[in-house]
Each structure stands twice: as structure tokens, then as C-alpha cells.
Amino acid sequence: MPDGVRPYFETAPLAALALGMSSGFPFAMIGATLTSRLAQEGITKSAVTAFALTFLAYNLKWAWAPIVDKLRIPVLGALGARRSWLIVTGAAVAAAVLLLGSLDPKASLSAVVAAAILVGLAGATYDIVIDAYRIELLKPEQLGVGSGMSQYGWRIGSAASGAVALVVAEHFGWNLAYAACTIFALPAIITGLIVGEPERKVFREWPERMRQRPYLIFVLAFVPAYLAAYWIDTQLDVNILTNMVLVGYLFPLFDLTARRARDAGLSSHATWAMLVPVAGVLVALWRGWGSIEAMVLLGLGAVIALGIGALPSKGEATADAGKMGPLVEFFRREGAWLIFLFVLVHKLGDTLANLTLRLLFNDLGYTNTEIAFYDVVIGFAALILGIFVGGYLYAKLGMKRSVLISLILMAVSNFSFAGLAATGHTNWGMAGAMAFENFASGIGGVCVVAFLSALTDLRFTATQFALFSAGASIIGRFLSGTTAGKLIERIGYVDFYLFTTAIAVPGVILFWWMMRTGLVDRSIGSAGTGDGKA
Numbered sequence: 001m002p003d004g005v006r007p008y009f010e011t012a013p014l015a016a017l018a019l020g021m022s023s024g025f026p027f028a029m030i031g032a033t034l035t036s037r038l039a040q041e042g043i044t045k046s047a048v049t050a051f052a053l054t055f056l057a058y059n060l061k062w063a064w065a066p067i068v069d070k071l072r073i074p075v076l077g078a079l080g081a082r083r084s085w086l087i088v089t090g091a092a093v094a095a096a097v098l099l100l101g102s103l104d105p106k107a108s109l110s111a112v113v114a115a116a117i118l119v120g121l122a123g124a125t126y127d128i129v130i131d132a133y134r135i136e137l138l139k140p141e142q143l144g145v146g147s148g149m150s151q152y153g154w155r156i157g158s159a160a161s162g163a164v165a166l167v168v169a170e171h172f173g174w175n176l177a178y179a180a181c182t183i184f185a186l187p188a189i190i191t192g193l194i195v196g197e198p199e200r201k202v203f204r205e206w207p208e209r210m211r212q213r214p215y216l217i218f219v220l221a222f223v224p225a226y227l228a229a230y231w232i233d234t235q236l237d238v239n240i241l242t243n244m245v246l247v248g249y250l251f252p253l254f255d256l257t258a259r260r261a262r263d264a265g266l267s268s269h270a271t272w273a274m275l276v277p278v279a280g281v282l283v284a285l286w287r288g289w290g291s292i293e294a295m296v297l298l299g300l301g302a303v304i305a306l307g308i309g310a311l312p313s314k315g316e317a318t319a320d321a322g323k324m325g326p327l328v329e330f331f332r333r334e335g336a337w338l339i340f341l342f343v344l345v346h347k348l349g350d351t352l353a354n355l356t357l358r359l360l361f362n363d364l365g366y367t368n369t370e371i372a373f374y375d376v377v378i379g380f381a382a383l384i385l386g387i388f389v390g391g392y393l394y395a396k397l398g399m400k401r402s403v404l405i406s407l408i409l410m411a412v413s414n415f416s417f418a419g420l421a422a423t424g425h426t427n428w429g430m431a432g433a434m435a436f437e438n439f440a441s442g443i444g445g446v447c448v449v450a451f452l453s454a455l456t457d458l459r460f461t462a463t464q465f466a467l468f469s470a471g472a473s474i475i476g477r478f479l480s481g482t483t484a485g486k487l488i489e490r491i492g493y494v495d496f497y498l499f500t501t502a503i504a505v506p507g508v509i510l511f512w513w514m515m516r517t518g519l520v521d522r523s524i525g526s527a528g529t530g531d532g533k534a
Contacts, residue, residue, distance in 0.1 A: 012137045013149040015195045019130045020153020022188035025161040025181060026093050026123030029100060030054050030116045033165045035358035036371065037174055038112075041105045045359060046485035050236040052355045053481035054113070056244045057120030058127065059474035063252040065128045065466040066326070080197035082136070085129040090189045092122040094182040101178020113240050121247065128466050130188055135453055135461045136198035144399075144450050148391035151445035152384065155438075157184050159380040166372040210259030216309040218256060219302075222249050232482055240481070250278055257308060264311035273308075277301025326460030327467065335519045339455070342510045343471045346407060346448070349504030350441070351476025353414045353497055356484050360417070360493055364425045374430040382435035386442020394447050399454065400515045402447040407511055409440035411504035414497050421493035448472075454524050 007013060030051065038048045068085055076084035100115040138146035161181040169177035222245075229241040254271050261270035280297030287294060330336055361371050393402040416433035423429045452472070456464040488496050514520045 007142065007145045008149065010142070010145075011195060012139070012142055013146045015137055015191050016134050016146045016150040017153040017156075018187040018191040019134050020150040020155075021157035021160075022090065022093075022153075022185055023123075023127055023130045023150075024154035024157030024159075025184035026097060026119050026126065027055075027058075028158040028162040029097050029165070029178065029181060030119050030123075031158075031355070032358050032375075033162050034100075034116060035355075036166065036362065036368070037169070038105055039359055039362040043105060043109070044237070044485070045489055046236050047109070047238045048359060049356060049485035049488075050238045050240050050481050051113075051116060052477050052484070053240040053244055054116040054120045055355075055477045056474065056481075057117065057124040057247060059470040059477060060244070060248045060251070061124040061128050062327075062463055062466040062470050063248060064125070064255075065463040066255060068125070068128045068132065069460070069463060079193075082129060082133045082197055083192040086126075086133065086189050086192040089122060089126040089129055090185045093119070093126050094185040096122045097178050097182050097185075101175050110239060113238060113243065117240070117243055117247070126185075126188070127469070131465045131469065132461045133192065133198060135456060135465060136458070137195070138453075140454075143453050144394040144446070145391055147450040147453060148387050148394070148446040151387050151390075151442065151449060153187075154445070155380060155383045155387070155442070157187070159376045159383070160184070163372045163376040166368040166376070170368045210256055210263050211313060212260075212309055212311075215256055215260045216306070218249075218252075219305045219309055225249075236482065236485075246281055250281065253277075253305070257305065260308050260311075263313045264308065265314040266308075266311070270308065273304045274301070276304060326457070326463035329457050329460060330455075330464055330467070334522050335514075336523070338510070338514065338519060339523045340471060342507060342514065343452070343468050344475055346504075346507030346511065347410075347472050348476045348479075348507065349414055349500040349502070350410050350444075351473045352480055352484060352503070353417055353500040354437075355477070355480040356488065356496070357417065359485075359488065360421060361430075363493075364420075366425065366430065370427065370430075374427060375434050378431045379434035379438040383438035383442040386439035387446055388442075389439075390443035390446030393443065394450060399447070399451055400520050402443075403451050404508070404511055404515065406440070406444035406447045407504075407508045410444045411501060411508055413437040413440040414501040414504065418494050418497035418501070421497060451520075 034051060035048055038051065072081055073084040073088055076087055078084075079087075096115065096118040100112070100119050103112050103115055105112045134146065134150055161184045165174075165177040165181055168180050225248075226242060226245050229245045232241050233239050253274050257274050258271035261267065276297055278301075280294050280299075280301050283291065283297055284294035289295075331340075333339075357375070358371070361375065366374075390402070390406065393405060397405070413436055416436045420426075420429045420433040452468040453465065455468060484496075487499075491499075511520075514523075
């Protein structure tokens, strides 16, 4: 077997392929597939694009990623930490997808919103486990090939499930379409059972302290954040962002309260008091925010949280002085804020464009079968070529130059969408636009994901990669969900896609500057150097 091909058939890269397949399918279920379904049901553009906000579950996953690193699942935990989490989260994704497919958007759009959020939560948690498993399984020299195989798998899972959903829906309805796609949850689970736990074990330390100030800021910021989300939801006429604010607060509240309780000298079991505000939220969602039961529970929960936050800290244990959390470790590196700024902006134009494509196809009059062939099949073939080229460029040119090239190609690819919008319904135009976009995306997926993987510290792979992958699209998803639909209605598709091209340029310039100054080299974590030490 040629030396250039042999790395793709090693155990770890092949495992990354299967892991990627399961990672991609829930994303497709609440992405392009749900967009097509809602558009065909006659839901307004602003409401359809608002569903992009359900992807914020992926952007918020860093908040509960520490649970994956710290918590061992009872009984199944005997199989290993990563494998047991793969089984539980994979099953949760399948159940959530089944629920989403069983609902009728015309009968109850709010129920579809809730189900889509559940798919996002389950899929994001599945991603946390899959990313950590992949990074710990791959050796430093396998990151390029492994990232490429992961992207192959992600696109296979996303494209195949999306195509299956479209074709099955056209003949048998959306309920069966979503049910058929749940099979894509299995590859990651089966891989974990066959390959086993990663051999590259890393000792993880976690900060034991949560000081008053950040905890109180977190608790007190809930009210303005929720009110702002509520106002945006009223403008979009769909209740999504307020629910995502609840998710963003309720999940980390337990972990942060446990740390704060320990810091104040209380038992960490005090964190279960947070079930009071959680119960208040559940009652509010059931009976309304103005119900007396909800107001009492929420008020009592606020008093408990603020009371725990106001307790003075006790005994700064010297044993904890040297401990460092995953976020603190990264942001203490030289130029960390610039690196994170790049993470935030480099996919902005690409995210805005891709989350609106199915609206364009629907308005241009493409059928489900045409979309399945030209978008999914032709696009996937181009993507496979792009991923292969990306792996080759990464190996031959190195990480920095390959990432820069991929960023330029991804920015230019948005021009093809503007061209398709200007041309109208043409199969050749759609084939060309999707081929170029997926080719560029394939190269970028390999090179940029390898860079983000290399940034992580082996002690905190789950949390740090969750932070990077979430930050890479959070701004684009927020803008897509809150403004994309109305912006398209105002300026049209052509100008919209030209706009997405323009806002991709700052990310290219920033990475070029980081290359020239050597900041890219100095930012690499132990996952990219092979050093598993602190």
C-alpha cells in the first residue's frame, strides 16, 4: 500500500470516519432538512431562519462539556468513560429525532421548536463525547489525516441522512423519513464498542473554587439576557431564543453552584437546591410565566442562588493554587484573545450562507429529488475531493499555509451562491455552485479542524474543543436566526450572498497576520505537540 494512502487505513483515522458519520446526522435533521420541510409547509422566511437559533445548543455545549469529562455513568461506566457516554448520548439523539419527525409544523410550530432544541441538545452532547474520543484516540502526527477522515464521516452522515430524509419524505412522509435517519446514530456507538477506550489516557484536574463575583454576575445577568431574547422572539414571531437562554443558564448552573458551595465551605450537595429554579422554569413553560406557582418557585430559586453567591469564601486551600481549569489554561496563553477572535469570525460568511441555501432552492422551485441529487449527491462528491485535497495540502504545505488557502477558498465560494440566485432555476448552475462550495468546505474542514484540534490541551480536550467548535459558528448562527430571513426579504438573495462574501474577508486577514507574527506556532496546545504534561 502506498505510504501516502496507508495512514487513512490505520485504526484511529478509520474510527474518526465512523465517529464523524454519527456527528453529522443530527445537525442535518435540524439544519437543511428541517429548513426544507418548513419552507415547503409555507412557514415565513423569518420564522424558518429563526430555527438556526436551535444550533446555539452546539455553541453552548462548552458549558456542560465538563460533565462529560467528570461524570461516570452508572453501570455502563464499566465499559469506559467515553464508550458509556457514546451509548447514552447516541440513544438520546435517536429518540429526539424520532420526536421531531412525528410533529406537524402547521399544527404546532412551538412543539417543533421544542423538539428541534432537544435534537440540538442531544446532538451537541454527542459531539462533545465524539470530539473528545477522537482527539484522545489520534496521535499528534495523525491529526491531519484523522481530521480529514472525521470530516469525511461528518459529511457522509450529514449528506446521506439529508438525502434519505428528502427522498423518503417525498414518497412516505416526514415521520418515516426522520425515523429512517436514526440509524446514523449507530456508527459512533459501534466504533466505541469495537475500538475501546483511547489508549492515550490523560490525568485531568479541575478547579475546586468558584468565587463570588463571577458567580453573581452569571446569576444576575439572566434577567436582562432573557428579556432581550424575549424581545427578539416577538420580532421573529417564534419562541426559540428565550428557550436557548434557559438552556445556557440551567445546564451550567448546577456545576457552578457546586463549586461556589465548596468555596463557601458548604457541601457540594447544596447544588441540588438549584432544582427549585429548574422546577420554576418547568412550571412556567407549562402554566405560563405569570402563574403564581412559577413565580414562587423562581423567586425562591433566585434567593437561594444569590444567597449561595453572597456567602464569603473560606480557606484558600494551597492545594488548589496550582490547579487550572480548561478555559483559564487557554486564555492564559500568549495572544489567546486574538486566536479566539479568529475562531469567532473565520466562518461567519460561510455559516450565514449555508444556513439559508434551502430557502433559496425552495424559492427557485427545485424539487426534493433535484435538491437531493444536485445539493447532496453532487455536493458530496465535490466535498470528498475537497477533503482529500485538504489532507494532501495539510501534509505537503503544513498547517499554516493550508489553513490560509482554505479560508480564501471558503470566502470566494459564496460568490457562486450569488451567481445561482442571479441565474435562477438551472440544474447546471446549482451543480456548479454546490460543487465549488463543497470542494472549498472540504479543504477547510480538514485544515481548520486540524488547527482547532491542535489548539487543545490534552487535560481538557472535551471542554476546549467544545469551546473552539462552538465559537466558530456562534455569531453566524445568531445572525442567521435573528436577521437573515428579514435581510433576504429586504435586499434579495444576490446582494445577501455578496454580503456574506465580504464579511468572510476579516478572518482571512487575521489569520495571515497571525502567521506573519508567529502567533499561530505559539498558540498550539499539547494535543498538537504530543506533550501530555501540564
